[in-house]
Amino acid sequence: MSSIQKTTRLARIGMIAAAYAAASIMTLLFLSGLAWGPVQFRVSEALVVLALFTVDAVPGLALGCVIANVVNVVLSGSGALGLFDVVFGSCATLFGAWITWRLRDNPKLALLGPVLANALIVSAYLPIILAGLGFYTIPFTSISLEGTYPFMYLFGFIATGLGEAVVLYVLGLPLATALSKASFIQKMKEEA
Known part of the structure; x- marks a missing residue:
């Protein structure tokens, strides 16, 4: 691999990371935190479709997730509990x-x-973070989950999975269709 190709890949990874981080932070700032919490619609996850076109999206998305989650720790004041999201949330995006x-x-x-x-x-x-922050009820209900990790996990599994599916299939698939027609995407696919 030539130095120009390495530089191109590094730049692509950086741009994808910046786009993911910016979209996550914008969601946090303008959509009342729908990018974090027990019910999530992290709009930036639609950018995962970039991995359909280039392997560079894999580290780019993971790095963008790390950046976004660190910014959330700072803005939300979640402290050490937020580090769970920095590490494991970013691993989920990477995987x-x-x-x-x-x-x-x-x-x-x-x-x-x-x-x-x-x-x-x-x-x-997520149940560990939410319990540490004093959150014990299912959003929009008065159903308490305090001390019931299995139910909190099940609720998180359903809520996170549904939110992710909505973002990827409602926003991501149309984005992938539109991008597949772009000339720069065709060039990236040829490089892969």
């Missing part, structure tokens, strides 16, 4: 993007990877 890349020949199936990765991983640590 989901990797599955998307591996299954890229079947986009509808490929996008199921991030849905499952986020539903399984985020749900495992």
Whole structure:
């Protein structure tokens, strides 16, 4: 691989990371935190479709997730509890993007990877963060989940999985269709 190719890949990874982080932070600032919490519609996850076109999206999305989650720790004041999201949430994005890349020949199936990765991983640590922040009820209800990790995990699995599926299939698939017609995407696919 030439130094120009390495530089191009590094720049692509950086641009994808910046786009993901910016979209996550915008969601946090303008959509009342729908990018974090027990019910999530992280609009930036639609960018996972970039992994259908380039392997560079895998580290780019993961890095963008790290940046966004660190910014959330600072803005929300969640402290050490927020580090769960920085580490494990970013791992979920990394794993989901990797599955998307591996299954890229079947986009509808490929996008199921991030849905499952986020539903399984985020749900495992979300109850710990929420309990630490004093959150014990299912949003929009008065149903308390205090001290019931299995129910909190199940609720998180369903809520996170559904939110991720909505974002990926309602926003991500049309984005992938539009991008697949772009000339720069065709060039990236040829480089892969």
